[in-house]
Structures are given as structure tokens and as C-alpha cells.
Amino acid sequence: LSAGSATSCSIQGLLGGFFYALSAFSNATLAIAYCLIVKFGWKDEDKDRMRLPFTVVPIFCSVVLSIAPLPGKHYNYNGIFFCDITSSPLGCDREGSTTQCTADSIDMLLWVGIVPFMVAFVIIVCAMVVLAYSVLKQERTMDRYRREGEGVNRNMTTQTSLQGMCYIAAFGVCWIPWCIYGMIEINHGHIPIALAYIHNLTMPLQGFFNSLVYFRPRYTSRRASNPGESRTSSVLSVLKVVLPAMHCHCCRKDEQEPGVTNDINCAQNNANENIQEQKNEHELIENVNVEANTEAATGDKFEASVHFSDAA
Secondary structure, rough: OOOOOOOHHHHHHHHHHHHHHHHHHHHHHHHHHHHHHHHHOHHHHHHHHHHHHHHHHHHHHHHHHHHHHOOOOEEEEOOOEEEOOOEEOOOOOOOOOOOOEEOOOHHHHOOOOOOHHHHHHHHHHHHHHHHHHHHHHHHHHHHHHHOOOOOOOOOOHHHHHHHHHHHHHHHHHHHHHHHHHHHHHHHHOOOOOOHHHHHHHHHHHHHHHHHHHHHHHHHHHHHOOOOOOOOHHHHHHHHHOOOOOOOOOOOOOHHHOOOOOHHHHHHHHHHHHHHHHHHHHHHHHHHHHHHHHHHHHOOOOHHHHHHHHHHO
């Protein structure tokens, strides 16, 4: 589209601006939602009732911000890969240029591109700070139930803070290169090609980094409960990926016992693997039951903080 007409370039800039803004605002509203769930102890009916506003607000803001550059024809080819908010003709806003700009997009890029990112980033940081502080207050409240001589436990505060920092880092890795990209374009009118590659590589990875944040607590819990399990098996278990059954037709020579056929060795190995899998499943069920009983004892409001691992 960037090599087509002015109309196709505007369409590409409009779609890119909409989805980039939607990604940033969706991450911000998600952080707010889980902060409120923990802070006010929202139940399922409260979350269902507030779901529509948290869905509509990011879409509305993205539509407004993506349409704003259209009247002034601020979507133009940026000289690298695609069309975005750029002055036209290309290079007219560079230092020392004598070309008159028919569309000066510096202010538009600042208010439509840079400022919304900064607002979303501040919202995410503040929401994670409030979330961690809310969990800390809940743990302090639970201190009254400690037995005499029992140490102070701040495990949930630590885990929540770490999860919040991972969520902030996932957002920052994707969007900070874009912020630097925009500031350089505003101040100098051109972008280093290396920074353009970095920006175009990191921004589409928002969903991937969010998934890493989401599955991280489950993976660490799985590794803690099954220390002898391979990392690959832990990842597949967390992702609920079931590989096709592999039938052993040949075993390693060092695994074969003298005088025993290969098929018997294979059958014994498969039986041992099945026993180990059943043992792991039994241990996992016991751990889940223990966690459920602990959560029920600490109350509904404190239970919400335990599930912050799903915030990403």
C-alpha cells in the first residue's frame, strides 16, 4: 500500500494507527481492571458488568486517534517501509531543507503518537504499583492470624510485584523503541535505519511478551512441584500441549539388559514412564487442593490477589 496512491497510503496509515493505539490502550485498561479486581474484591458478576466499558473505551480512543490525522493528510510515506504520520513531501521537515511542507505533521505525531503512549505507560505503572500495595495491605491484615513465633510472610506481595514488573517490562520493550523513533523524527525529521528495524521488530511482539508474562507463574509453579521434570515437558504441560504417543521400536544399547529382547526393554521403559506421569498428576492434584483450601481460609478478597497471575 505504501507504494500505491495517496488514498491507499492513508488507508494503511489509518489501519496501522488504529491497531497500534488499540494495543497500547488495551494493555492499560487490562492493568486497571486487575488492579480494581484485587483492590475492591470484584466478584464474577462485577467483572461481567464492567467488561463492556473496559472493551469499548480502548476501541473508541483508537478510532479517534487514528482518524484525527486524516483531514490534514498527515498519513504519508515515511521513506522506509510504510505510511504513517509523516510530513509531506518527504524530507521537507529535515534540518536545512528548503522544501515547503504541504503537510507539517510534527505536532500531529506528538499528540497522536507520543503522548498516548506516555499516558498508557504511566497508567500501567501506576496500576501495578497500586496492585502490589493492595496485596501488601491484605497480607498485613492477615498478620493478625499468625501463630506466636511465626515469621512474617510476604510471598504474595513479592510474587505480585514481580509479575507487575514483568508486565511493565513487556509493554516497555515493545513501545519504548517507538517512542524514541517518534522523538527523533520530531526533532530531526529523519530516522536511523537501525532504529526503524528495531521498532518494526518489537512493536508486533506485544502479544508474545504478554503470553510469556501470563504463563510465567504457571511454569515456575510447575517446576517447583516437579523438579525432576525436563524443562520441555514443563512448558508443554503449562501450554496444555499433548504430543502424539510415540511407540518405542528401538532402545539405546546402554538401556538394554543382557539376554532380554529389545521389545521387552521398550515395554519396561514405557511402563516406567506411565507410572511417573501418574505420580506427577497425583502430586499436582494434591498441590491444587492445598492451594484451594488455603485460599478459602484467607477470604474472598485475598483470593483475588492469588489469581493475579492471569493479569497478562
